[in-house]
Amino acid sequence: MLRLVTFCALVWHASSATAPVPQQVVQSWDRNACSLVVCGPSERGLPGRDGRDGIQGPKGEQGAQGLQGPRGILGPPGKVGPAGPIGQKGTQGEKGLKGDAGEMGPRGVQGLKGPPGSIGPIGSKGDTGPQGERGVKGEIGLKGATGAQGPQGKTGAPGPKGDRGPVGEKGAKGDVGAKGLQGATGPQGSVGKTGPPGPKGEKGSLGEKGTKGDSGLSEVNLMKRQVAALEGQLKALQASFSKYQKVATFPGGRIVGNKVFVTSGYEGNFDDLKQRCQQAGGQLASPRNAAENTAIHEIVVLYKKSVFLGITDIQTEGRFKYLNGEAIVYSNWQAGEPNNDKRQENCVELYSNGKWNDKSCGEKRLILCEF
Template sequence: MLVLLTFCALVSQVSPATTPAPQQVMRNWDQHACSLVVCGPAEKGLPGRDGRDGIQGPKGETGEQGLQGPRGIVGVPGKMGPIGPVGEKGSQGEKGPKGDAGEMGPRGIRGLQGPPGSSGPSGPQGQSGPQGQQGVKGETGPKGATGMQGPQGNTGAPGPKGDKGSVGERGEKGDVGARGLQGAAGAQGPEGRTGSPGSKGDKGSMGERGTKGDSGLSEVNLMKDKVSTLEGQLKALQASFSKYQKVAVFPSGQIVGNKVFVTSGYEGTFDDLKQKCLQAGGQLAAPRNAAENAAIQQIVVRHNKSVFLGITDIQTEGKFKYLNGDALVYSNWLPGEPNNDKGNENCVEVYVNGKWNDKSCGEKRLLLCEF
């Protein structure tokens, strides 16, 4: 028995200290002998005999500390122990970083309205708001004083015919205008009545005897020379007159045949325009064919203003005539014209399309004379 114990002690000392192993029970050498126990690295040397079979042997020397074994499996958590006493309050830690904003919670129930607060100080004046809608038109106020005459505007589209106005007072006679170009010679008037014979004059004194004249044949030749000279002068005058015509109408007039249509841009009533043309040695334009009417239309289009023609029915309502009393030989009325709307349309105007319309003579239109 003693020999076996000694053997067991030797075996445990010989076991490599570098090979950790869990506790294992070896086979029994004998039912009444000790069991060989191979232990893992002991913390305080080999354990001694349990002392059940024999006398406890001497305590062995402390062995060297073995290597740490692998970590064991976590065991089942034990029962919660009793709550320990409350520890002392620790010092306040540093402020942590701001956390992310949480989701908005459900809206709470609206609280009761509180009492009105005291009036605060007046705030700064706000910016002007947008312009409001136009209000209802107010009543017509009292007529103001007459303002200064504004600049002449462009002639607008013909408006509806107005009511016939009352005849105004006759205006003062205007200043005599500058003398115009020499007009074409008019037709010879009727022969005047023979005047009464004057009283016989006193007999004059005898004059000195003249020189002997040339024969009649020489006088005929001289007359022919004078006629030839006059014809040359007439051709030169005609050429000069043609040049003057072109200068006079550039760029405000038109030449058609022997007629020249000229405007100065002035505007006035029918009587005013008629007087201006007479003072210049001409008369209001009065077309007698389509070519002359087309020339007038070009001037109307260029100035974008209607003109009055030298045609009226003032003497006999509905019978339009030229200013010298002759009946019309050409017309270019708009459809439905003349209609003498409201009984006050005795003059004739020309639109930009060349069509005619009867109009009140008191309206103002563009001056257009013919020479």
């Protein structure tokens, strides 16, 4: 290998000392060795042994630029340089002029009304509150002083007997009086056997004509007035007796002033109870003051059942009236009542604590009539 290199060097020096001649490549060996070039005959002869005597040939022309090689692989990024100093804050610019107000836009179309919300569920009815303690009975007031008796008037002298006046015309028939309360029906007696008809009696003889008596029209009229007054007193006594008789029949009854409250223990709806009280000559209990309400309350506690009162707002919602159409003059409502729950509560019941509550008339309650 060393010999081949030396030979190639010699050949190169020899060729540079002579004029350029056409070269012809005869053969080439390994890529790492030089090519063997056979030159034509030289004018000056062969080069010396070491080529120091040869003449340097002219510089060859610059060859054409070769094709651009492929792009190299991108190198790694350089290190980040140090941050520059923070710049100074610039001066604030002048405030611009206020712009003109824009024109008002057209009014938007009104939106459609939304559907009404659904009615929420009705809450459950609260439990009945505990019965309050019974109040202490008030003391009886002092009896008022009896007023002084007035002086008795003097008896006047009897007047002279007047002349007999003419007989007056018969007066018109008076109006029929109000029907009194029906008395209690007594027990029916046993039917007796029908007796045989008696014989027809003979006609009696005509008696002597009596003497004509004095006219007694003034006495008769006086008697009539007295009889009418007695009849009125008798009716009042009969009505009072009927009340007390009803109380005696029902041990749970109560008397307050001129009213009597009784019950038979029967239960029914409002219309049924109202009809039964009317058939008995009374009406459903309708308290008009605290004393009457207390009497009804005592009966409710005794029987442990609520009662319907003779009070409704059937005609006008929210305006409670007695059965005769008069507005109520006394009330004792439970807190939060009346509330017309489910819009079906038009009657009034009395609780075990003496308070009132509006209730559906179809419910069943204890009958309590007043007379």
